Amino acid sequence: MSGAAKWWDGRPWREIQTNLREIDMVDIDAERFVADLQEFKANVVMINTAGIIASYPTKLPYHFQSPYLTGDSLEDIIAACHKADIKVVARTDFSKVRRPIYEAHPEWAYVSQKGEIIDYNGDVHVCLSGDYQQIFAPEIIKEAITTLNFDGIFFNMGGYQVKDYSYNYYGICHCDSCQRRFKEMFDAPLPKVEDTTDPLYAKYLIFKQRMLKAYAIKMHEVILGVRPDIAIANNFELKEGFIRQESNTALDRPLPHWQYSASENTKWAVSSYPNMVSSNTTVDFIDYYHRHVTVSPFQQKLRLAQNLANGGGLDYYLMGRLDNHEDKSGYEGIKEMFHFHAEHEQEYLNLSSQSTIALLKGSSDNASEYRGWYRFLTESHYMFDSLVVQNALNLSWDKYQAIIIPDYQPLSDEFVARLDAFAEKGGTVIAVGRSGFQDENFNARTTAPLQSMGIRKLQSVRENNQSAYFKLDHKHQFPRFPVSELIYLDSHYIFAAYNDQVESYFKLIPPHMFGPPERCYYTQTTDHPAFTVHPYGKGQGIFIPWKPGELFYRQGYVNTSEFIADLLEHVAGLVPIQGNIPPMVEVTLFEQKERASTLLQLVNGTGHFGVTFYAPVAISDLEVKLPYDKAPQAVKSLVTGEDHEYQYTEGQLTVKLNQLELFEAIKIS
Missing domain, CATH: 3.40.50.880 (Class I glutamine amidotransferase (GATase) domain)
Structure with missing residues (x-):
């Protein structure tokens, strides 16, 4: 598809990942599914498709067929989404196979140094070095994207996994494929532990880098060979498509909470890969253990504000469907941010950061x-x-x-x-x-x-x-x-x-x-x-x-x-944005290319208190002082639609804000 227009280029990005469980397919209704997405004004959706379980009728013997496909089919859901101009991304996961598949092919499994496999609730970890991921996963992908009219594809839990969903650690994989490939590459045995001071472990890090790079190339060649119109997530070799990341939490993760999670994820994606879409998702749930209760609604909304302020798209990820989710407390704030972006989506296209x-x-x-x-x-x-x-x-x-x-x-x-x-x-x-x-x-x-x-x-x-x-x-x-x-x-x-x-x-x-x-x-x-x-x-x-x-x-x-x-x-002689802005307020500055205008954005982080995210405290009478080449014609809030008072003197623009709630986006033109 080189040189041809790609559907994701210039498309405002508002994605929802409905991480559909097996039971969600029993009575799923395509029209209801689309209507729920439209309430959020989402225009991209990610749906579980292939890998551990096939959510469509598969013909491949090494692809475990879901027994729950009694509701509307994926084919019908995709067609309904396309009718509503919603693009559909296939979620795949080739890190595990169901136990019957493993028993037919035990050589595909991850193997610990002790010779043990990881069987988690009947799902057995498989190794990226083995034939399942190297040979048979590409065949599953080809079947899925040629049988069904997907617009994009995402690979979950890629790489060399060493933990299960309970965070139990098992160590470096010692399967026959890993031992053979490492021996061929470095003429040495695999390291026994992950020790950064061990020269052999340094070689193992290089081994993983090379294997992952080769795997990414193989996958995009397979995908684009049959469907050159598909957007591929996180393919940094191609440097196109979209970058999918998560702002998430975990109960046992060391504190403090990283309050800039969404800002940071979006910033490095936008800065480092300007031709890729940044799709950083706010994860609805607290941890693997508690996937049915949401984090603070204010934390969800803050993440989405940080995405926008740093030049990225919007993304929300929940377990199950939107209609049967048991904790909808985050919906209102998420809809508010999605609706704001939908109303002003053209203002967020073709941005370039003014960072120095x-x-x-x-x-x-x-x-x-x-x-x-x-x-x-x-x-x-x-x-x-x-x-x-x-x-x-x-x-x-x-x-x-x-x-x-x-x-x-x-x-x-x-x-x-x-x-x-x-x-x-x-x-x-x-x-x-x-x-x-x-x-x-x-x-x-x-x-x-x-x-x-x-x-x-x-x-x-x-x-x-x-x-x-x-x-x-x-x-x-x-x-x-x-x-x-x-x-x-x-x-x-x-x-x-x-x-x-x-x-x-x-x-x-x-x-x-x-x-x-x-x-x-x-x-x-x-x-x-x-x-x-x-x-x-x-x-x-x-x-x-x-x-x-x-x-x-x-x-x-x-x-x-x-x-x-x-x-x-x-x-160092570096000059920050000036004014009376508190440290808890994040400020970003983007040029709206080809429109001779600038987008100044502020995110109010005062709601982060200790380990909790509350509603932010409204801040009054703010002044933002920034260098500007010439006196602007207008300084207008995209949030309220009102004009901001401003002053311009000798290359410095002072913008005055009567009040800052969570988020402000100011267009200077």
């Missing part, structure tokens, strides 16, 4: 450090993109003033060289912690990777720094600390020798006595810095030899966030 900062992300990242920096930037109102390492080299970096590497360790030589070139041409590179200390194959580098940091020699790392601090100097560049002299440190610190051009900031106070109170004082202040600045070509490199993001994400003290805010503004 890039934050690196990837599959091997330090999630806590990354999330801490995400909070630093969001809550100080910097306009930033999130770039995934896997595709960042394929994108232009010309619009960015700074790129931040939040302790992202495995970077290729090519990536490191491009970061140095970015600094040399005038950009600021901020490297945190062990950024780049490994190559892309997870091999440790013996020398400092980034020339732009001015590090002459890496010396050592001290892991435990409890009771350590940094003594402030250069206080004129840190106005947020008028009466504070210390920044507290925890976790590791990297000792290094720097070249003569490097300027060091602050002085490390090493761990010292903290009890009893009578002996709680320090006697030593060193010259080891909290961060360094190194002029490099027309730009600079800033090195932070510890992990402030991880510390802030875990503890949240302003001692850390205000340090970063001053560093970004008064050392």
Whole structure:
């Protein structure tokens, strides 16, 4: 379909996933199904189709036929959806097979190091390396998409699964196929445990990357070979179709709740794959254990507002059908956001972010450090993109003033060289912690990777720094600390020798006595810095030899966030959106391309309190100050339809908001 128009290009995206259970097919009514979708103004729906269970009459002996197909057929449902201009995505799951299929082909199963399979309620885990996924799943896909007129396809639970639905952990698969393929690739046995310090496990990570890439290519060749008009979810080799992610919760997941889940998922998708649709779903239920009770309705609505504010589509995922769902408490807010988007859908097409900062992300990242920096930037109102390492080299970096590497360790030589070139041409590179200390194959580098940091020699790392601090100097560049002299440190610190051009900031106070109170004082202040600045070509490199993001994400003290805010503004020279905007309000800025207008959006996160999501507190008398090339003709709210008061003076636009509820979208033209 190369060069031809694709149905998803330029289509406003409002998806609902009805994760249909076997019993939902007993009395499903196609017309009622479509009418329920229309109440939400959904224009894309995802339906369970194939894999573990066939939800249509299959002719394949290795595809388990559902015995519950007594209601309207998938064929009738798809036809009714198409009549209402609703596109239909097939949900598939090839991570498991029903027990009878396994018993006929035990060689397809996942096998633990102990030689055990995973049988969860009669569904047996199968391995991606085995013949079921490599040979027979493509045949099932071909049958499903040629028998039924689907518009898209989604693969659930892809990859190498090591847990069941109760979160029991079973370890690396040791099936014959995995052992053989790994032996062929690396001439070595599989690692026994997932240990990031084990060189053999590093090879296993590469093994999985290569296997998953080859599998994605195989699948899209199979699909597009018979149906070139189909949108494929999460195929990052093609870089087209849609990116499907989840904002979800789990009862035993470590706190805090990630309040920017939908923002972050949408931001990296939109920033890193601009030709793909971002479809981040708000998951209705609390956890696998409790799939029939919804999370807070305000949390659902917040997620959808975050999707829109970051340039993505809308997506809602529930168990069962819309009509028989037993907890509809989230429906009202979800409909409100879907209806708003339907009314203004043209305003959300062909957007381009006005971000000047890039934050690196990837599959091997330090999630806590990354999330801490995400909070630093969001809550100080910097306009930033999130770039995934896997595709960042394929994108232009010309619009960015700074790129931040939040302790992202495995970077290729090519990536490191491009970061140095970015600094040399005038950009600021901020490297945190062990950024780049490994190559892309997870091999440790013996020398400092980034020339732009001015590090002459890496010396050592001290892991435990409890009771350590940094003594402030250069206080004129840190106005947020008028009466504070210390920044507290925890976790590791990297000792290094720097070249003569490097300027060091602050002085490390090493761990010292903290009890009893009578002996709680320090006697030593060193010259080891909290961060360094190194002029490099027309730009600079800033090195932070510890992990402030991880510390802030875990503890949240302003001692850390205000340090970063001053560093970004008064050392890196970066300028945030100004005004009297509270940290709990997220601000984004997009150009509406080809319309000579700008979309300013604000999301009120004040409803997030502790571990609960309530209705946000309305905020009055806000002012947003942003650079703007010329005086606008109009500043109008898409939410209320009313004009906003504004002022324009010498390249700065001040927009005034009388009141902010959950969400505001302001068109400046």
